[in-house]
Amino acid sequence: MTREPDTTTPEPEWMRRARLAAVFGDVLPETTADERDPEAGAGESSGDQWLREQVPPHHGD
Numbered sequence: 001m002t003r004e005p006d007t008t009t010p011e012p013e014w015m016r017r018a019r020l021a022a023v024f025g026d027v028l029p030e031t032t033a034d035e036r037d038p039e040a041g042a043g044e045s046s047g048d049q050w051l052r053e054q055v056p057p058h059h060g061d
Contacts, residue, residue, distance in 0.1 A: 011019075
């Protein structure tokens, strides 16, 4: 038995997003790549960034 959606009152945006996220997960980010700071590492902490900067040149990337 499937419940029919109530079309008389519009669904709040937060409710719609929560319902879609429950089914599909977070598919799209809130911001696009051109809106984000390119210097901020992708999920890299400041400790990781510092450690990468300390690698001697002869060890390479």
